[in-house]
Amino acid sequence: xxxxxQHPSWVICKSGxxxxxxxxxxxxxxxxxxxxxxxxxxxxxxxxxxxxxSKATYEQGVEKDKFLINHASLxxxxxxxxxxxxxxxxxxxCSARDGSGTGLNGYTFGSGTRLTVV
Amino acid sequence: xxxxxxxxxxLSVPEGAIVSLNCTYSNSAFQYFMWYRQYSRKGPELLxxxxxxxxxxxxxxxxxxxxxxKYISLFIRDSQPSDSATYLCAMSRDNYxxxxxxxxxxxxxxxx
Numbered sequence: 400x401x402x403x404x405q406h407p408s409w410v411i412c413k414s415g416x417x418x419x420x421x422x423x424x425x426x427x428x429x430x431x432x433x434x435x436x437x438x439x440x441x442x443x444x445x446x447x448x449x450x451x452x453s454k455a456t457y458e459q460g461v462e463k464d465k466f467l468i469n470h471a472s473l474x475x476x477x478x479x480x481x482x483x484x485x486x487x488x489x490x491x492x493c494s495a496r497d498g499s500g501t502g503l504n505g506y507t508f509g510s511g512t513r514l515t516v517v
Numbered sequence: 518x519x520x521x522x523x524x525x526x527x528l529s530v531p532e533g534a535i536v537s538l539n540c541t542y543s544n545s546a547f548q549y550f551m552w553y554r555q556y557s558r559k560g561p562e563l564l565x566x567x568x569x570x571x572x573x574x575x576x577x578x579x580x581x582x583x584x585x586x587k588y589i590s591l592f593i594r595d596s597q598p599s600d601s602a603t604y605l606c607a608m609s610r611d612n613y614x615x616x617x618x619x620x621x622x623x624x625x626x627x628x629x
Contacts, residue, residue: 405560433615503566511558
C-alpha cells in the first residue's frame with residue numbers, strides 16, 4: 400500500500416531555533432499534502448494544504464511566516480517551524496493525497512513528529 | 518460546542534468482547550463519515566467509511582451512521598489484542614482532504 404515517510408519522529412529543540420519536518424511519499428505521487436497539528440487529548444487540526452509547485456494555503460489562525468511549507472516535488476513536502484517557542488510543542492503529522500487515488504482511500508498519513516521546544 | 522466530539526477513553530475490554538466506539542457531531546452538512554485506526558508511533562490509517570446514512574460491515578467491523586441524531590458508531594466484534602489502538606472518527610461534507618474534521622480519538626486496549 401501507499402506509504403508516507405515522515406522524519407524525524409521526535410525532536411527536541413531550543414527556544415528560538417528552527418526545526419524542519421519532512422514528509423516523503425515513497426511509492427506514489429503526492430499532488431496535495433496536508434499538515435496537521437495535534438495537542439494532547441485534542442483533535443488533529445489542519446494547519447495548511449499545499450499543492451506541488453504552489454504556495455500553501457493556510458488555515459485561519461496559522462501564521463504562514465512561522466510555519467513554512469515547501470512542496471517542491473511530487474514526493475516531498477517540508478514543514479519548517481521557525482523561531483520555535485514552547486507553545487509550538489505539539490504533534491505534527493502530514494497526509495498526502497495520491498494524485499491517482501480515488502476518493503477517501505487516496506489519503507495516506509505519515510507517522511507524525513513529536514516536537515518539544517525547551 | 519466542538520464540531521466533532523469523541524470520548525478519548527481509555528477504554529479497556531477483555532479479548533472477545535464487542536466494542537462500541539462513538540462520535541457525535543454538530544454540522545448537518547457532513548456526508549462522509551470515516552473511521553481511522555492509529556497504532557502507537559504510526560500514522561492513522563483509514564479503516565472504513567460510509568457515505569450519508571446507514572450501516573457498513575467489513576469483517577468484524579461495522580460502521581453505523583444516524584444522521585437524524587448526528588451520531589456515528591464503530592462496532593468491533595470478537596475484539597482481539599491486535600485491535601488495541603486509537604480510533605479516530607472523521608467527517609466531511611465532501612471527499613476533499615482539506616475539509617476533513619477529526620475527533621480526538623478513543624484509545625482502546627483489548628486485554629488477552
